[in-house]
Amino acid sequence: MKKTIFKGGAMLAPVPPVLVSCGNETEKNIFTVAWTGTMCTSPPVTYIAVRPSRHSYRMIRETGEFVINLVPESLTAVCDTCGVKSGRDIDKFNAFGLHPAKGQSVQAPLIEECPVNIE
Numbered sequence: 001m002k003k004t005i006f007k008g009g010a011m012l013a014p015v016p017p018v019l020v021s022c023g024n025e026t027e028k029n030i031f032t033v034a035w036t037g038t039m040c041t042s043p044p045v046t047y048i049a050v051r052p053s054r055h056s057y058r059m060i061r062e063t064g065e066f067v068i069n070l071v072p073e074s075l076t077a078v079c080d081t082c083g084v085k086s087g088r089d090i091d092k093f094n095a096f097g098l099h100p101a102k103g104q105s106v107q108a109p110l111i112e113e114c115p116v117n118i119e
């Protein structure tokens with residue numbers, strides 16, 4: 001098969017968008033992340049790739065915590081919008097009717113409306 005050589009870049013697709021929540025009691029935020037997945041099952045290790053320019057980046061660096069929330073169909077549009085609006089400008093929990101819930105292992109809030117929350 002003839003190969004086409006592309007300039008270097010991250011081109012794997014499709015990617016599963018999730019809602020990532022972060023922060024603590026004082027400040028919290030949500031943003032959309034597609035660059036996520038499994039690194040290891042034993043021990044269980046996951047990852048997210050976050051641009052330093054994101055409002056969430058500092059919170060995650062400072063707390064060392066985040067939650068991956070899987071997105072139900074009913075929140076598809078919210079997931080899209082959380083990926084274009086910044087927590088610098090709006091409170092995304094309030095704006096989109098999402099409720100923070102207490103986790104078991106981290107201070108970062110879970111999103112109550114999401115059925116699966118990976119702390």
Ligand SMILES: Cc1cc2nc3c(=O)[nH]c(=O)nc-3n(C[C@H](O)[C@H](O)[C@H](O)COP(=O)(O)O)c2cc1C
Binds near residue numbers: 079080086
């Ligand atoms: C479908 C989708 C996937 C995204 N995936 C990522 C990602 O993997 N990493 C990232 O840093 N930003 C990603 N973004 C962009 C951020 O979600 C977006 O810049 C967001 O507004 C950042 O919010 P914040 O400034 O409140 O942290 C994605 C956006 C969309 C719409």
